[in-house]
Amino acid sequence: MAQVLIVDDDHQLRMSFERLLAAEGYDVRTASSGEAGIAAVREALPDVVVMDVRMPGILGLEAYAAMREIEPRLPVIIMTAFGTTDIAIEATKMGAYDYILKPFDIPETLRLIDKAVAAGRAMRARVAVGEEGAAAAAEAIVGRSPAMQELYKAIGRAAPTDATVLVRGESGTGKELVARALYQHSQRAGKPFLVINCVAIPESLLESELFGYEKGAFTGAAGRKVGKIEQADHGTVFLDEIGDMPLTIQAKLLRLLQERNVERLGGRQVIPVDVRIIAATNRDLEDAVRQGLFREDLYYRLKVVTLSLPPLRERPGDIPLLVRYFLDRFARDMGQPDPGASEAAVEFLRAQPWPGNVRELGNTVKKALIFNLGAPLGLDEVKKALDEPMRNGAVSGGDPEESVSLLIRRELASGRESLFEDLMDRFGQQVIREALTATGGNRSQAARLLGLSRPTLLAKIEKYGLRIESRVRQAD
Ligand SMILES: Nc1ncnc2c1ncn2[C@@H]1O[C@H](COP(=O)(O)OP(=O)(O)OP(=O)(O)O)[C@@H](O)[C@H]1O
Ligand SMILES: [Mg+2]
CATH class of the missing domain: 1.10.8.60 (Helicase, Ruva Protein; domain 3)
Known part of the structure; x- marks a missing residue:
């Protein structure tokens, strides 16, 4: 169970967070001051800290710095009110995971906490290379074939250097696992590891996500944002799906690799950064270069140290x-x-x-x-x-993704109101129904299967009004 530490002097707020997070299946601890928060982190490392910046006694920022001393990889989310965002931004510059503005958007906050837990675990869950030490590690890269043994040697050679590494291989071959192994066996193992998925983030946001922006850089840039690369100073950044990175951003990345600095959007200041880049792709980069979709200079810069993962x-x-x-x-x-x-x-x-x-x-x-x-x-x-797999539930056979797209397009054309919520509910219902069918109605197993807490699953069953017709209705 993921453990969250809430640090805030406001009793009411601690209570509501505690209730909210406990219902989501988190194990919650609270501290009422920065000092108590530091002590709590020292006593037992939580998965995530959510901390106010404005408290009596030492400031959140100092408390953050002290926690970071104890564990640089600990994700800390800063809570801030309008008017104290400067402190929160300062904290992200020092590597804090993110900040949230009071009053909180609850679903947004829960998503952020979830992401922070995953990010912290990705850093700390040990990946063993080969079966040696696999028993003690959370995960292992498994395989004894000659190609895999070559890979282990290459990981061993590349990991301790600060070289940029390109990990290539088809989908599902273990690129992310290898990236984490490289990080954990590097000299930066104790420092942060940030994952940026270049496809998951919309193109319009990717640049500011990576490089940050200054106030007024574009319409809507009300404050300053510290980019992930700056945030990961002294650490490692994993650029996943780099083959899908837009050309404009490729230029900025090339500059980072050559000159080791970044500029925030709309900023004039050149900010030196010390990050190691690990990149991965399942794309045919050579072909992308030929088509003018991937910069040739960046391609040559990236491929110096390449690890290729064999298909299964x-x-x-x-x-x-x-x-x-x-x-x-x-x-x-x-x-x-x-x-x-x-x-x-x-x-x-x-x-x-x-x-x-x-x-x-x-x-x-x-x-x-x-x-x-x-x-x-x-x-x-x-x-x-x-x-x-999904095939059975697909709308019209063939490629399941294709038929889902078809269904969505049809719905979009209908011009109904609250379409997004409706569609999400339809998919949600389907996913939960399938999970329950697969587990014979065992809700605990279904929750585990879906990676949901049991209370969350129960709430959704209730919401969707799903009745469980099970063969072997277990007392779960
Ligand atoms: N050699 C391996 N030994 C054990 N588990 C592996 C191995 N390779 C992959 N896995 C597991 O398979 C799953 C997919 O691996 P991973 O996410 O690293 O793939 P990927 O190459 O990044 O795929 P994609 O291109 O789709 O992102 C993970 O759960 C990972 O732990
Ligand atoms: Mg991957």
């Missing part, structure tokens, strides 16, 4: 190993004993083409575990798990 179909010999690894991990997550897998099930998995690579294999094993009624995992469960 080129290393089928690693599949039994991966199956064992996932079974052990997921069974533990679900609080069940590892059932093992039958030889037929493993053989079947080994023979599949795995277009989604290790991610798809992992998801299949996870689903099979949910269907599993006894030990060991059999061929039937594994087959069913592989057949199950």
Whole structure:
């Protein structure tokens, strides 16, 4: 359970946060002053701190600096009111995760806390390279094939240097895992690691997200924003899906790599930064260069140290190993004993083409575990798990993404009101219904499967008015 520490002198606010976060399944601790907050962090490291900047005694900023001394990787979200945003911005310049303005937008705040928890864990959850030490680590890069052994050596060579590294490979081959391993085995391991997904952020926001802006840089730039690169000073920035980075931003990135400084949008000040860049892509960069979508100079700059991850179909010999690894991990997550897998099930998995690579294999094993009624995992469960995906629920067969787009477009044309909420609810309903079906109506299992807290899932079942018709309605 993720632990959140709330630091605020306002009793009322602490209480409401406590209630709100507890309902979302967080373990909440509170402190009523900066000093008490520091003591709490020293005593037991939380996943995230949410802290006011204005408190009697020492200022939030000093408290932030002290917490950062204790653990530079601890994500801290600063709470601020209109009029004290300067302190909050100062804190982000010092590496604070983000800040929120009072009065809080609750869903927004919850999303931010969620993201901060994930960011903190990505830094601290150890990734073992190879099976050695895998038992003690949270995750491991698994595989003994020659290509993987080459990869381990390359990670070993590249990690301790400050060189920019480009990680390439198809979707689901473990690029992010490798990026985290590189970071954790680097000299910057104790410092922050920030992930920026170049596709997930709309193009219009990506530039300011990375480089920040000054007040008045564009219409709507009311204050100053510190960019992620500046925020990660002395740390590591992981630029995921770099092949999709717009050309204008590529120019700025090239400059960062060559001159080691950034300029905020609308700013005249050149800000020196010391960050290591790790980038990843599943794109054919050479082709993107030919098409004029990717700068050639940036391409040459990035590819000096390249790690290429093999697709799973080129290393089928690693599949039994991966199956064992996932079974052990997921069974533990679900609080069940590892059932093992039958030889037929493993053989079947080994023979599949795995277009989604290790991610798809992992998801299949996870689903099979949910269907599993006894030990060991059999061929039937594994087959069913592989057949199950969205396909069945798709609107009109074919590519599921395609049909979802089709449905959305049709709805957009309808011109109804509150369309977004409606659509979200429809998908939400579908997702939860499927999860409940997959778990035979077991809501605790469904919550785990969806990565939701049980109270959150129950609230959604209630909201959507879903009745659970289950075969084996368990007292969960
Ligand atoms: N060699 C491996 N050993 C164990 N787990 C792996 C391995 N490779 C990938 N995984 C797991 O598979 C999943 C997908 O990996 P990851 O997110 O790193 O892929 P990716 O290459 O970044 O994919 P995408 O291009 O879609 O972002 C993760 O859960 C990861 O832990
Ligand atoms: Mg990835």
